[in-house]
Amino acid sequence: MPAENQTDALRRALVTGAAGGLGREVAIQLARRGCAVAVTDINGEGLAETVRLISETGARTESIVGDFTLEGAPEAAVTKVVERWGGIDILVNNAGYGVIEPFLDATFRAWTRTLALNVTALAMACKAAGRIMRDQRSGRIVNITSPGSRMALPDYTAYTASKAGVDSITRAAAVALAPYGVLVNSLAPGMMDTEMQRSTEVDLARANGRNDLQAFLDERTRRIPLGRRAEIAEVAEAVVWLCLDAPDYMTAERLNMSGGLDKD
Template identity: 35%
Template sequence: MTRNEPSPAEPRPSRTTDDRPREIMMELSGIESKVALVTGAAQGIGAEVARTLANAGAHVAAADRNAEGLATAVAKLAAESLPVRGHTADVADSEAVEALVQRVEDEQGPIDILVNAAGVLRVGRVADMPDRHWSEVFSVNADGVFYVCRAVARRMIPRRRGAIVTVASNAAGVPRTEMAAYAASKAASAQFTRCLGLELADYGIRCNIVSPGSTDTPMLRAMLGEQVDPASAIAGSPAAYRVGIPLRKLAQPRDVAEAVAFLVSDQAGHITIHDLYVDGGAALHV
């Protein structure tokens, strides 16, 4: 051994051909060649989930009621030669959902992965909240999860396989001022997914939840204004009983998407009825 070589106790870091350190990542299996239905795929977390699963080799059925936004998102992924097909549908319409799921199975194959990422947010104090805001939030965030899960589960059960993930929110477990409708709807979707997981466990179908905190998405920008100030979210607001983010940063959609990808992979094969908080510690969740 020469004096310039590291000792056996000090292994060299992996290097690429350009001599930069190579990122070591767990390789996820069980996603490649599977058909994955992702709702809310036109933007934000849903769009990033579609990208992440497609990069992992899934054949993605990207669904959203925003036809124009969905076409743009799908075109971007298609330009990267990723296997994604767009399907315009409103998850709040049970008949449209049934038609969507049947169309995906007919055109792309049996759905083995479902990600419920469609969601809407209306903020405001309860005393001032109009009926339509409450109804709209629940029609997508709770009813929509039920409709899509029911349609997909009916097809997964005879096949005795599948993985379902519902994107909820840390607001489902922590009260938030001016977010009652959103928090309540996400709590409903989370508890629904747990109950579904219990019912489907006998068939080998896993159902889990991912609960993001403040994530830099169009939904957050619509709530806070286009110029999102990460410092305010990170610091929290004692006046609003809102804890800050211990990791001192906003989540990016990719942070949430990678958590979803893990939960639908073989590496999470013994995980079901679990709620994974991806919020930088903001909920102080145990």
């Protein structure tokens, strides 16, 4: 299929894990800023709603439903964007998976599933988009990490280890792509009340023998220096800033949007 538009002004974006939560909000905000936005997720129903919301902004959009952990899936998603719009200017690696599992009960299944999405698929997406951006001599990649990547969380180690992997890939990709003017940064959101966060905290309460869920959640919120959880929209604003507005000299950076939870 011939490329529809190759003008410099058009920002062509791919957002992973965009069927809900942070990914959907980032996709909508990018669309409102005039980007053409391709979205991908394993959840087709949620993704269809995201596409509907993007279309309401008048932006162009493309839906890619599928399991991002399958071999070749990240590369195929990037190829689809390039075939459709002639290039790719923005990649937001937002898709994520995590499961509560006490360290001494760790399972192969949980670890492989977590690392397959959060680390391997993310690295393959950075590679695939990075190659196109290298040839374009422009582009921005934003990887979603977590304050957990620097914490000792024995009930959530596969996830925290995977996000430490995200930090590592971000630094390596930033250096690999720096000679071509391509920027790679990451963003660590604080606690946002998304589906993923809610089910994780329910499981965490159970693992800690807590039946008083609301009290447990309130205790966790009180640990945040700003004293409240993050709004999805404000975290998305920071992601979009990295994608569109951050200065050209900023790369290999990790931006904390955690209300002071992550202070390192």
